[in-house]
Amino acid sequence: MLVERPLRPSGPPPPPGEDDGIDRLAAYVHIPFCARVCPYCDFAVVAGKDESTDRYFAALGAEIEMEPSAGSLASVFIGGGTPSRVSRDLLAGVVERLAGRFGLADDAEISLEANPEDWTPEVAAGLVAAGVNRVSFGVQSFDDAVLGELGRLHTAGDARVVVGMARAAGFASVSLDLIFGSPLESVESWRHTVESAIALEPDHVSTYALTVERGTELSRMVAAGAPAPDPDDQADKYQLARALLTEVGFGHYEVSNYARPGHECIYNLNTWAQGDYLAFGLGAHGHRAGVRRRNVRRLEAYLEMLEDGRRPEAGTESITGWDAELERVFLGLRMRSGVAAGAVGDVLASDPDGQALISAKKLEVTEGRICVLDPLFTDSVARVVLGLKPVETGRVAR
Amino acid sequence: MxxxxxxxxxxxxxxxxxxxxxxxxxxxxxxxxxxxxxxxxxxxxxxxxxxxxxxxxxxxxxxxxxxxxxxxxxxxxxxxxxxxxxxxxxxxxxxxxxxxxxxxxxxxxxxxxxxxxxxxxxxxxxxxxxxxxxxxxxxxxxxxxxxxxxxxxxxxxxxxxxxxxxxxxxxxxxxxxxxxLPAPEGDADDPLRALIFDSYFDSYRGVICTIRVKDGTLGKGDAVRFMASGLLEHADEVGVLTPLAVPVAALGPGESGYLITGVKDIDLVRVGDTVTREDRPAAEALPGYLEPKPMVFSGLFPVEGDDFERLRDALEKLRLNDAALSYEPETSAALGFGFRCGFLGLLHMEIVRERLEREYDLELVSTAPSVAYLATTVTGEVVEVRSPQDLPAANQLAGIEEPYVKVMMLAPSEYVGTVMELAQERRGLVGELNYLSPERVEIDYEIPLAEIVFDFFDQLKSRTRGYASLDYEPVGYRASELSKVDILLNGQPVDAFSTIIHKDKAYSYGTAMTNRLRELIPRQLFDIPIQAAIGSRVIARETVKAKRKDVTAKCYGGDISRKRKLLERQKEGKKRMKMVGSVEVPNDAFINALKIDRD
Incomplete structure (x- = not known):
């Protein structure tokens, strides 16, 4: 359902994220086009619709122009879909338009997601020329059998050359995305994948447990009897990756993310700090001044609404008061450094479920911070946090 | 007439x-x-x-x-x-x-x-x-x-x-x-004697009795006395069911119909009682009925502890129309406050449970059904044991007797062997065959009630491809070698799962229950041992391994509202859990664990 709720042109600034410290504005741009849809993917993506690319970018431009001005952008993330499939000129145009509309901070991080099969020295050079300075490659695995199972179009060989090309073109930060725990993948295969990634000397690595999301081809296959990912196998692989990556100097800064010092993704840090971000494109989600909004997910609807001069909004949700506080903690829990406790800490520490997690050494609540000690139990903690009630007149209401 | x-x-x-x-x-x-x-x-x-x-x-x-x-x-x-x-x-x-x-x-x-x-x-x-x-x-x-x-x-x-x-x-x-068919006998001029053969409670009219007039006449407005309870009332309305209720001026000998007096207390209007007229009372009541005796007992506990009073009210209301239902308060360490209920059989139990859930919107957990045992203590005292918790400790126990029933089964003759095999598996005694015709045989056995109340009928049906049927009647108590099997979660006995069972079947019960519970109890923050024990002797053991992973891989800008709501829903789902010590047990587990196939 469409909820018309124009964003205030200049709302109050978000509460400063205390020592989490990221309160600078970000922007997300979604490029939905893919050569084909991976079986596990539940993002807003389209395959075989490349002929709509020009219309899409025109709509995207119009959407950017509609957004009330908001101050300069500290980070931009161009995600997908497969942004590397579209022409450098179109991507450069988007960056240019964002810069023109909002302004880019001097040290702005401009990230782009890319698939290895699209990557050439020319593409890399063109993107750098357009201002993109961080690239995140969807490598997923260095085992061709696993890549096949995941429905990927590139090979391990393709992935080995992309980091070097990106470096040569002058990218400031290079990240590799890896997926672990598909049913056919052995622990040794995963070890090989992580070690291969490390050998390419990226600045940043994301490791994601393969997840069966509702409505995906993978979920249909599992429902039909195909093997599902095994949580214990995934726990083993999670810990293996963590050991291998931290041993060579990567900092484990979020549940699924590792970075060399100074290469943490600024755009994502802002998200986990409950910061504001603008959002443009199909199915994109934004957050501004306590309001979360989302765009329509159907390509034709998105195009038509913008061509009619309307914002392609599918709905908004206003998060305020205690709920906003719980959301802040829920997001911050994903950080390995924890999150400022605020008013939630005492309530959590006196909750029976919170206490069970503390005594099981999954959670630590100290004076100032809430910290998940075992990242594999982040959701266990988050569930308790989201069920907490505020303290009323000195009593804990449950 | x-x-x-x-x-x-x-x-x-x-x-x-x-x-x-x-x-x-x-x-x-x-x-x-x-x-x-x-x-x-x-x-x-x-x-x-x-x-x-x-x-x-x-x-x-x-x-x-x-x-x-x-x-x-x-x-x-x-x-x-x-x-x-x-x-x-x-x-x-x-x-x-x-x-x-x-x-x-x-x-x-x-x-x-x-x-x-x-x-x-x-x-x-x-x-x-x-x-x-x-x-x-x-x-x-x-x-x-x-x-x-x-x-x-x-x-x-x-x-x-x-x-x-x-x-x-x-x-x-x-x-x-x-x-x-013969016409009824009875004299309209004799003092009124009407048998109450059924009664039910209507929230507007009070107790409605279904009666059969044997002698005399019952008219609207008559002062009537219920002979067993001594209750004196006025006949506000008499009528017949056609099947809709139609008031009539009077009911004469041989007629059946209903009587409404406005009385609200169903316990004063017993089925089997005789109604007579106060102006000309009968000297002697008609022979009444034996009270139906509950045969199967089970604890019913509200999932939400707060619903205890609502459950009590609902049971009271159900009993108004179901004299065979009995209940008394019971406390379980695992399940809190509830009621020990007595039923005529498993179907009766299922029906009551379903009515409580459907008509009174209660969410219930029920314990393993049990029959009533007679335990003799070392001091010679005999106690009726309707719940495994009531069984005296092993060192106080001199012996246990269990109720037996005479089971009469009819089956096509080719299934005689199959039926006898089933009866013997269920500790049946004294097989007796009686050929009704060359094709159909009556097979009689004496079998412990505990062996037939659970799935005997289903087994009989499936093994004879639906052709056999059965009926049974109590034949008294016999001494048996019975033991109480306890189920322990994380070292703590869960009273809801305890059962009294013949010693030859204790091991298979223990194995089946621990296996079933391992599948039904979700993995938690720590290893959960599940044990079956007779006294301090463990006869079966399984472990629910500690959960190792409970984390969403991706949580980015586009996921926040969705992930938050998903986690909130999962948190809500936890309300359908009972805490047993430090272990979370899904309510379903109490129901499903007890559905053990015996073979």
């Missing part, structure tokens, strides 16, 4: 077409119009209609103009068709002079029909044997007629052949009711 009255019941096995026949009689005599007719009208409770069984006896008056030109008043007292409710059958037989014995032409006589037929013959009733469903291709009316005739000792030619579905033979049946 008792000569124009015929009171009768229908004896039939489930599915042999009793309710359809009753509907057809009502329709054929014009007692109700087709438009008013809900299918199987007599079964008024939703549950009855859904399960296709009759739970409560009901009475309907059917006016019928016979071929001799006279109008007869046919009173049909409907009876339940399940073994759990056989006491209600016996009750309704006291209110009639005759019975229609309905047998499915494709199936033949079933054990329960046989048992009820014997009851009817003993009560001196005239039996009209009927073969139903003669329209079906598989019908064997000649064979079945011979079988029926051999049971009631008549001529196969006197067995009526009908199809309640198509209406064939219904006219002949109505004439047979008029001519073959």
């Amino acid at each position: 008792t000569s124009r009255i015929r009171n009768f019941s229908i004896i039939a096995h489930i599915d042999h077409g009793k309710s359809t026949l009753a509907d057809r009689l009502l329709e054929r005599t014009g007692a109700i119009t087709g438009r008013d007719m809900k299918e199987q009208l007599l079964d008024s409770m939703d549950l009855e209609r859904e399960r296709g069984i009759t739970i409560k006896a009901q009475a309907v008056r059917i006016p019928y103009r016979a071929l001799d030109g006279a109008i007869y008043e046919l009173n049909l007292i409907d009876t339940p068709g399940h073994v759990d409710f056989s006491y209600e059958v016996a009750r309704s037989l006291d209110a009639v002079e005759g019975a229609l014995l309905v047998v499915d032409a494709t199936q033949g006589v079933e054990a329960q029909t046989l048992a009820n037929t014997y009851l009817a013959i003993e009560a001196g009733l005239e039996i009209v044997p009927i073969i139903n469903k003669i329209d079906l291709p598989a019908a064997e009316p000649e064979r079945v007629a011979a079988e029926v005739a051999s049971i009631i000792g008549g001529d196969p030619d006197e067995v009526l052949q009908i199809s309640a579905k198509t209406g064939a033979g219904i006219d002949e049946l109505l004439e047979a009711i008029v001519h073959r």
Whole structure:
């Protein structure tokens, strides 16, 4: 359902994220086009619709122009879909338009997601020329059998050359995305994948447990009897990756993310700090001044609404008061450094479920911070946090 | 005018077409119009209609103009068709002079029909044997007629052949009711004696009694006394059920109908009591009924502790219409406050549970059903044990006795071996065979009640491809080698799962329960040992391994609202868990763990 709720042109600034410290504005741009849809993917993506690319970018431009001005952008993330499939000129145009509309901070991080099969020295050079300075490659695995199972179009060989090309073109930060725990993948295969990634000397690595999301081809296959990912196998692989990556100097800064010092993704840090971000494109989600909004997910609807001069909004949700506080903690829990406790800490520490997690050494609540000690139990903690009630007149209401 | 009255019941096995026949009689005599007719009208409770069984006896008056030109008043007292409710059958037989014995032409006589037929013959009733469903291709009316005739000792030619579905033979049946069944006896000038053969509670009218007048006359406005309870009331309304309630000025001898006095306390109006008139009281009451005795016991606990009072109220209300239901408060360490309830059998238990959940919107957890054991302590004291928790400690216990029932099974002769094997697996004693015909055998065994209340009937049916049937009656208590098996979660006994069981079966029970629970209890933050133990001796053990991973891989800008809501929903889902010590046990686990296949 469409909820018309124009964003205030200049709302109050978000509460400063205390020592989490990221309160600078970000922007997300979604490029939905893919050569084909991976079986596990539940993002807003389209395959075989490349002929709509020009219309899409025109709509995207119009959407950017509609957004009330908001101050300069500290980070931009161009995600997908497969942004590397579209022409450098179109991507450069988007960056240019964002810069023109909002302004880019001097040290702005401009990230782009890319698939290895699209990557050439020319593409890399063109993107750098357009201002993109961080690239995140969807490598997923260095085992061709696993890549096949995941429905990927590139090979391990393709992935080995992309980091070097990106470096040569002058990218400031290079990240590799890896997926672990598909049913056919052995622990040794995963070890090989992580070690291969490390050998390419990226600045940043994301490791994601393969997840069966509702409505995906993978979920249909599992429902039909195909093997599902095994949580214990995934726990083993999670810990293996963590050991291998931290041993060579990567900092484990979020549940699924590792970075060399100074290469943490600024755009994502802002998200986990409950910061504001603008959002443009199909199915994109934004957050501004306590309001979360989302765009329509159907390509034709998105195009038509913008061509009619309307914002392609599918709905908004206003998060305020205690709920906003719980959301802040829920997001911050994903950080390995924890999150400022605020008013939630005492309530959590006196909750029976919170206490069970503390005594099981999954959670630590100290004076100032809430910290998940075992990242594999982040959701266990988050569930308790989201069920907490505020303290009323000195009593804990449950 | 008792000569124009015929009171009768229908004896039939489930599915042999009793309710359809009753509907057809009502329709054929014009007692109700087709438009008013809900299918199987007599079964008024939703549950009855859904399960296709009759739970409560009901009475309907059917006016019928016979071929001799006279109008007869046919009173049909409907009876339940399940073994759990056989006491209600016996009750309704006291209110009639005759019975229609309905047998499915494709199936033949079933054990329960046989048992009820014997009851009817003993009560001196005239039996009209009927073969139903003669329209079906598989019908064997000649064979079945011979079988029926051999049971009631008549001529196969006197067995009526009908199809309640198509209406064939219904006219002949109505004439047979008029001519073959005796009219009731009784004198209108004698002091009133009316038998209460059923009662139910209506929230507007209070207690409504279904009565059969034996002697005298009961009129509206009469001062009436309930002879057993001594209660004195006014007859606010008397009437007949057609099947809709229709008030009449008076009910005379031989007539059945209802009586409303405005009394609200159902305990003062007992089924089996005799109603007489205060102005001219009868000297002696009619012989009453034995109170139905609960055979199976189970604890019922509200999932939400706050619902205890609502459960109490609901049980009180249900009992108003179900004298066979008993309950007393019970406390469980695992499940909190609830009630130990007594039922006639497993079907009765399921029905009560379903009504509590459906009609009173309660979410319930029930414990393993148990029978009532008799434990003798070392000091010679005998205690009735309705719950494993009540069993005296091993060092206080001198012996245990358990209730036995005589089980009568009817099966085609090729299944004799199968039936005997099942009976022996269930510790059956004294097999006895009685050939009703070359094709059908009556097989009698004495079996501990505990062995038959759970799934014996299902097993009997599945092993004989549905052809066997059974009935049973209590035959007293016998000493047995029984043990109490406890189930421990994380070292703590869970009283809800304890059971008293024969020592030869303790190990397989323990293994099955620990296995089942391992599958039903979700992984948690720590390893959870599940043990089955007799006293301090562990006989089976399983472990629910600690959960190792509970994290969403991706949580980025586009996921936040969705992930938050998903986690909130999962948190809500945890409300369907009971904390047993430090272990979270899903409510379903209490129900599903007890559904153990025995083989």
